[in-house]
Amino acid sequence: MNFFFILRLLLALVFVASGLGKLFSILSFELALVNTGWFSWFSAAIVARAFSALEIALGVLLVFNTRYLAILLRFTLFLLIAFSAYLIRLWALQGNDTDCGCFGDFLPLNTGWSLFKNVVMAAVAWWLLRRLTDYKRSLWWLQIAVPIAALVLAFVLVPSKSESMYEFTGEMPYRFQMELIPKEIQQNLPVDLMEGERVVVFMSLTCPHCKDAARRIQSARTGQKFPETLFFFIGKDSLMPAFREETGMTTPYLMFQHENVFMFNEGVFPTSMYMKDGWVYQKWYGDDLNYEVLDKFKDTRAFRADSLKTLE
Incomplete structure (x- = not known):
């Protein structure tokens, strides 16, 4: 040879x-x-x-x-x-x-x-x-x-999972699939996602749209009553300080370095959810979570009534 x-x-x-x-x-x-x-x-x-x-x-x-x-x-x-x-x-x-x-x-x-x-x-x-x-x-x-x-x-x-894993029927409310979050991540959750009212956001540290969304959420949270918010991120841990500095983000977050993250967001970053007691009532993709939507959180009771109307 x-x-x-x-x-x-x-x-x-x-x-x-x-x-x-x-x-x-x-x-x-x-x-x-x-x-x-x-x-x-x-x-x-x-x-x-x-x-x-x-x-x-x-x-x-x-x-x-x-x-x-x-x-x-x-x-x-x-x-x-x-x-x-x-x-x-x-x-x-x-x-x-x-x-x-x-x-x-x-x-x-x-x-x-x-x-x-x-x-x-x-x-x-x-x-x-x-x-x-x-x-x-x-x-x-x-x-x-x-x-x-x-x-x-x-x-x-290795077939594309775009039709099976990312499929979302659009029917709400639906139960948040806690079992899809790996055990090691669940152990570090700062809150119980299945109880109370909160906003859960899935983001990528290298996504420009995610930075814009984080800025909007942080701005909306300033000086007004806003549901407890939890961010899940994918990306390198070392990028987080720069992300927080650029966006002013001060809310709790967890790294979600697992492919199951795609099961929550249908492959779209950022994806935001409005949840109450483990049920997802509203879901926004990309830039859909704009200031007009966030402004509704100023009156959480009115927003909750609008979000829960599917139960009536």
């Missing part, structure tokens, strides 16, 4: 590991795509699986000595350069403390380490391309079969 093949095999293994890592923590990768602002939840579900399949297929095909190897190595370079450009943009906007999701949840990497990885991989791909031998073997069928198999793996074995 020569040095050329060993390097190529290592490059291939990194791509396969990266693709599988994203695939089996697909919800986190979908969220990362949505937070770029370029994708809806529907398109993110498709792009996340397609990109994971692409990495797996590319890794497998790089192992074989075929006449298409030069094309594959050039495409590898293009992919690494394009993704590095995205990482530089991410670093400029969110700093170095953001996990790009390169290996999913299995191996978190900040932006700097991700860029370093890409530079090393690009250097290896360039070196391999410069020393590439002209292979005569075609194996054209392999170039078709492997991508198809990778797509089947991505879309069939």
Whole structure:
């Protein structure tokens, strides 16, 4: 086994590991795509699986000595350069403390380490391309079969849950599903969610709309009677101080680093709920929780009467 093949095999293994890592923590990768602002939840579900399949297929095909190897190595370079450009943009906007999701949840990497990885991989791909031998073997069928198999793996074995997990009938009130909150999070709850009147909000620390919503809620809470509010966040703990400083948020919060968070918000951040005694009577997505809605909390009795009218 020569040095050329060993390097190529290592490059291939990194791509396969990266693709599988994203695939089996697909919800986190979908969220990362949505937070770029370029994708809806529907398109993110498709792009996340397609990109994971692409990495797996590319890794497998790089192992074989075929006449298409030069094309594959050039495409590898293009992919690494394009993704590095995205990482530089991410670093400029969110700093170095953001996990790009390169290996999913299995191996978190900040932006700097991700860029370093890409530079090393690009250097290896360039070196391999410069020393590439002209292979005569075609194996054209392999170039078709492997991508198809990778797509089947991505879309069939890890199906999109947009129709099952994110589905919400719109019928209210409905019982808040406390059992979906992991035990380790339940143990740290500052309040009993199944008793009393409160507002529960699900947010992402990297979501601009979440920051706007947090500012609105904090403003509404100032100087007026407002139901007890609890925030659930996903994202890196280290981003919380900056989030609180930017939004002025002083309300209790818990980190919800578990995919079950998507079962509460149908894949939309932020999602806010008005609850009483464990029943959800009102639900707002994105910017729906505006100042006009929040202003109703000035008279909580009137708001409660409006929210509970479905029981009459």
